[in-house]
Amino acid sequence: MIKRMLKLAACVAPMVLVVGCASNKAAQYDYTAFKAAKPRSILVLPPLNNSPEVNATNSVYAQVTYPLAEAGYYVLPVALVNETFKQNGMTTAADIHALPPVKLQQIFGADAGMYITINKYGATYTVLNSVIVVEAAAKLVDLKTGTVLWSGTASASNNEGGNNGGGGLVGALVAAAVKQIINSTTDQSHPVAGAASNRLLSAGLNNGLLYGPRSENYQKQ
Known part of the structure; x- marks a missing residue:
């Protein structure tokens, strides 16, 4: 009986892995409207x-504006x-x-x-850590028709590498206290916002923006 159960588990395990991988794979974005509109210039509204x-x-x-310009679009001066x-x-x-x-x-x-919406911006404090997170969503809209051409979300934090420091509990408490002081007295969120903006609006990423007509990659997509 035990051998039969082990054989069954061995057969089922690969199926579970396949199902798990399939469920985690993001669906490919539909760029039909984007490619039909062929936008050349972008007006960035003040983020909500x-x-x-x-x-x-x-x-x-x-x-x-920087990642949009790098993607090959003319961006109206903010x-x-x-x-x-x-x-x-x-x-x-x-x-x-x-x-x-x-x-x-x-x-x-x-x-x-x-159109950009900021959902998270700033530090989150816990007993053992202080993490800055910036999360934003964006959608590109055809201004002539009101059609949504593309939408996406992205986030970044200043703790993505994790906390690899030693020192045990006391060391973690001291490190957390230092980070809280730094985060509360300096604008540590601004560079994190830059990283999130680049992830959100750079072209060529999976399900990201398409390249604009000023990019050498425009005809390759």
């Missing part, structure tokens, strides 16, 4: 901030876009995100709009 950190919007907004909104009485990201896409296209003339 769902985190408690008041500086999150400015931090992320200052870093999202300072000019921000000033245009202010001149028209639009001062909050929520109000700006609520504007009709066609209205944005009429004002700025861009092909597509990048």
